[in-house]
Amino acid sequence: xxxxxxxxxxxxxxxxxxxxxxxxxxxxxxxxxxxxxxxxxxxxxxxxxxxxxxxxxxxxxxxxxxxxxxxxxxxxxxxxxxxxxxxxxxxxxxxxxxxxxxxxxxxxxxxxxxxxxxxxxxxxxxxxxxxxxxxxxxxxxxxxxxxxxxxxxxxxxxxxxxxxxxxxxxxxxxxxxxxxxxxxxxxxxxxxxxxxxxxxxxxxxxxxxxxxxxxxxxxxxxxxxxxxxxxxxxxxxxxxxxxxxxxxxxxxxxxxxxxxxxxxxxx
Amino acid sequence: xxxxxxxxxxxxxxxxxxxxxxxxxxxxxxxxxxxxxxxxxxxxxxxxxxxxxxxxxxxxxxxxxxxxxxxxxxxxxxxxxxxxxxxxxxxxxxxxxxxxxxxxxxxxxxxxxxxxxxxxxxxxxxxxxxxxxxxxxxxxxxxxxxxxxxxxxxxxxxxxxxxxxxxxxxxxxxxxxxxxxxxxxxxxxxxxxxxxxxxxxxxxxxxxxxxxxxxxxxxxxxxxxxxxxxxxxxxxxxxxxxxxxxxxxxxxxxxxxxxxxxxxxxxxxxxxxxxxxxxxxxxxxxxxxxxxxxxxxxxxxxxx
Ligand SMILES: Nc1ncnc2c1ncn2[C@@H]1O[C@H](COP(=O)(O)OP(=O)(O)OP(=O)(O)O)[C@@H](O)[C@H]1O
Ligand SMILES: [Mg+2]
Numbered sequence: 001x002x003x004x005x006x007x008x009x010x011x012x013x014x015x016x017x018x019x020x021x022x023x024x025x026x027x028x029x030x031x032x033x034x035x036x037x038x039x040x041x042x043x044x045x046x047x048x049x050x051x052x053x054x055x056x057x058x059x060x061x062x063x064x065x066x067x068x069x070x071x072x073x074x075x076x077x078x079x080x081x082x083x084x085x086x087x088x089x090x091x092x093x094x095x096x097x098x099x100x101x102x103x104x105x106x107x108x109x110x111x112x113x114x115x116x117x118x119x120x121x122x123x124x125x126x127x128x129x130x131x132x133x134x135x136x137x138x139x140x141x142x143x144x145x146x147x148x149x150x151x152x153x154x155x156x157x158x159x160x161x162x163x164x165x166x167x168x169x170x171x172x173x174x175x176x177x178x179x180x181x182x183x184x185x186x187x188x189x190x191x192x193x194x195x196x197x198x199x200x201x202x203x204x205x206x207x208x209x210x211x212x213x214x215x216x217x218x219x220x221x222x223x224x225x226x227x228x229x230x231x232x233x234x235x236x237x238x239x240x241x242x243x244x245x246x247x248x249x250x251x252x253x254x255x256x257x258x259x260x261x262x263x264x265x266x267x
Numbered sequence: 268x269x270x271x272x273x274x275x276x277x278x279x280x281x282x283x284x285x286x287x288x289x290x291x292x293x294x295x296x297x298x299x300x301x302x303x304x305x306x307x308x309x310x311x312x313x314x315x316x317x318x319x320x321x322x323x324x325x326x327x328x329x330x331x332x333x334x335x336x337x338x339x340x341x342x343x344x345x346x347x348x349x350x351x352x353x354x355x356x357x358x359x360x361x362x363x364x365x366x367x368x369x370x371x372x373x374x375x376x377x378x379x380x381x382x383x384x385x386x387x388x389x390x391x392x393x394x395x396x397x398x399x400x401x402x403x404x405x406x407x408x409x410x411x412x413x414x415x416x417x418x419x420x421x422x423x424x425x426x427x428x429x430x431x432x433x434x435x436x437x438x439x440x441x442x443x444x445x446x447x448x449x450x451x452x453x454x455x456x457x458x459x460x461x462x463x464x465x466x467x468x469x470x471x472x473x474x475x476x477x478x479x480x481x482x483x484x485x486x487x488x489x490x491x492x493x494x495x496x497x498x499x500x501x502x503x504x505x506x507x508x509x510x511x512x513x514x515x516x517x518x519x520x521x522x523x524x525x526x527x528x529x530x531x532x533x534x535x536x537x538x539x540x541x542x543x544x545x546x547x548x549x550x551x552x553x554x555x556x557x558x559x560x561x562x563x564x565x566x567x568x569x570x571x
Contacts, residue, residue: 003367007364007368096354097349101365105365105369264322265322266321
């Protein structure tokens with residue numbers, strides 16, 4: 001396993017585009033997470049009356065335990081950045097035909113796919129760990145008092161966030177293997193949300209219960225949007241087994257479809 | 268002799284096109300095996316199937332008597348068609364990556380770079396290499412794991428004449444080590460110089476299979492010129508001549524079996540004619556190749 005991961009990392013670590021995209025991703029993650037409070041302050045200065053109606057310091061955006069879900073959800077928005085990285089990595093193998101040489105040199109098709117899947121796992125893990133660390137640091141800075149174990153409620157969103165990233169990267173990898181061209185794959189990746197939205201809005205009228213089973217919806221459902229709680233609405237602040245199960249099945253299917261495609265095509 | 272590669276009825280179709288049709292072949296240890304055939308005859312497709320990148324439609328093959336696996340491929344050095352590398356990596360990094368895949372010792376890298384004379388340029392990005400340098404890196408990569416079998420598909424494509432001669436020497440050197448080489452090429456005199464056996468494909472069908480040494484055998488051809496007005500008539504009288512053709516100032520005599528140039532020479536001498544020009548022409552592989560293609564006889568199985 002480590003051997004295959006090292007092979008794929010070797011391809012990436014001397015590739016400038018990889019560092020640029022990774023740099024932008026983690027930079028945005030950190031800056032985005034750390035600057036939310038400043039953003040609120042700026043808004044209150046710009047928009048007259050904003051600060052009076054809602055006292056911004058009373059919104060516990062960065063307080064434990066709210067910060068776990070808040071940050072996990074916000075960071076989830078940035079996963080397109082890593083996904084583009086994954087698309088570039090797999091479609092390069094097709095445009096340069098290096099996948100062909102890898103197989104000739106003695107990788108099996110399964111091993112080739114696994115090397116990409118392991119990298120996806122690593123990227124997901126790195127995202128989760130970074131966001132978790134950012135959450136700990138900012139939480140310690142902004143929280144007025146620490147109230148254990150209450151401060152840890154919602155921490156289970158981190159494994160869910162990990163699955164969210166990994167599921168989406170699996171989707172991106174599968175698209176890349178089917179489409180094989182980077183531009184088209186990225187466009188499809190963006191449009192897939194729109195396509196799913198159109199299908200969903202039609203299904204919604206007949207079987208509203210089926211919505212949660214859609215692939216991209218299931219990925220979004222892992223960590224639900226938390227901010228409605230600040231306008232006194234009920235939100236789901238727990239990870240549900242069903243949401244994990246649905247997303248896990250889709251993740252398996254994405255990788256399995258990629259495997260089938262790779263297995264039966266000439267390279 | 269030990270069988271390295273055995274192909275049984277291998278077939279590949281692309282839609283309606285049959286690229287390789289029911290191919291049977293055997294390659295034994297130590298052979299330098301030439302794969303010949305016009306463009307699109309199925310050489311690369313065959314090699315692609317042997318290296319696991321093209322899925323065969325039917326038929327089978329085995330390496331070293333075992334079913335083909337990715338593990339077996341690690342012991343084979345192969346370059347099909349064009350050199351393929353990561354353009355943004357240096358030659359050195361590309362070879363390091365390949366060594367990881369092939370589980371080859373990294374210590375081999377300087378050796379193979381030396382062999383193809385790329386030393387000094389290994390840290391430049393692959394995309395900055397000239398065509399010939401790319402070819403050389405490809406050959407270096409094929410040699411990386413000290414392979415038992417080497418598969419080269421047009422390895423001298425784009426090389427300068429010196430490069431071609433160098434590659435020929437490298438191939439001969441590797442062959443002298445007892446390694447098995449499968450070589451697809453259009454340079455027939457190169458094939459004749461280095462190969463021990465050859466096969467000819469045409470539109471996916473096997474047309475011929477045999478040792479290169481057999482090419483020169485059979486009827487001899489002699490080119491003669493002499494200061495004599497009726498030389499043509501005289502040559503027809505010679506009992507050893509099958510056909511006589513005039514080409515420019517020389518006559519081309521196709522000899523009957525069992526007759527050689529010295530018989531012709533003696534015949535002329537007895538007639539009081541001294542030849543000013545007398546050359547025995549062995550049939551070239553090129554000529555045989557063209558004949559095989561023209562005959563159009565498909566050979567569907569080989570005698571083992
Ligand atoms: N991926 C493919 N899809 C469709 N047809 C293909 C494909 N690859 C090869 N072919 C066809 O198969 C036939 C054999 O091609 P192949 O590349 O094996 O020929 P070749 O003997 O290597 O020719 P050359 O001497 O030009 O390299 C050709 O007619 C080619 O068009
Ligand atoms: Mg070819």
